[in-house]
Amino acid sequence: MVYNDIKISNTFSLEAVAATYVEYGSVDELRRDLTGAEKPFLHIGSGSNLLFTTPRFEGTVFHNSDCSVSVIAQDGARVLVRAGGGLKWDRFVQWCVEKGYYGAENLSLIPGEVGAAAVQNIGAYGAEVKDIIERVEAYDIIDGVEVSLVRDECNYGYRSSLFKSDAGRRFFVIAVVFSLSRQRRLNLSYGALKDIDARSATLQDVRDAIIAIRREKLPDPGDIGSAGSFFMNPVVPAAQYEALAAQYPDMPHYPAADGAVKLSAGWMIDRCGLKGCRHGNAGVYSKQALVLVNLGGATAKEVIALAGEVIRKVEEKFGVTLRPEVQIV
């Protein structure tokens, strides 16, 4: 279906209208609606990681409405599940937990949809979605063909993938095939999960615990507009971390690829005294400094100005430059 001048939903609750909006449920529909569509193109999920800087997008916004989910193969140990890109991510996690399939539970309650999860490589509580991705089915809008990319072809990294790169923007994610475990296997390595009894906990217990932690720390997009973490956690060379740790021994840090160190942007923003500060109607969330929120009627300008202020203060104090995690349109 093709619509004109339609409001684009986004969890930041910022005004945004698409000149043309295409809702497609199959590759055939997408192929048909791409013909003659006005550029630029923007393929979105539920708008949970987007910040619109202008109130009107003068191109075509595409949204996949395929919410299907089904088992396509299984043996005693593993199950392959194919989910449509438009399925709400947390509905998918809930489905897996109900079926007794292990692997998605740590990613409970993350906003967004299956397709966007595979683009963004969403992660939380010691897990990343790439860990359970078998392959991604996409439509190549340049060559007009369907492609199936196995996980290794998707160039996954921390909150990054082929699909976020210039070379990968030609691929619209249509569906994702997940490989999940049918045997009990919980990932309780993350500090915040230490109270869970590893011997007796069920999948549902882990999901409930994650939901409780998220509800405690992160704003519910239904109440307060936000896009989750606004910035990525910066990855710095080991030597830079050592120098910072000498000054700030309690600085949280995590091992990253190739001996580098991932720092906690939320902690640094908090240490700059920015928690709860505001710029107009945009603010730094009072319970998690990595999250910028719309306190009611904020403009994109205010959010961007606040983000700039945060970047400047963190640079001044720690010499580290934060980069947005949110996609700025």
Ligand code: EPU
């Ligand atoms: N911290 C503070 N003050 C704050 C925020 C954090 O001191 O205001 C400290 C915490 O005490 C902890 C450390 O910083 O020692 C890390 O905090 P947290 O565990 O809350 O995680 P995070 O690194 O801030 C990341 C993800 C979140 C994900 C959590 C949990 C990114 C950009 N963010 O946040 O993902 O839920 O870990 O795994 O990697 C998202 O991407 O939208 C998102 C919410």
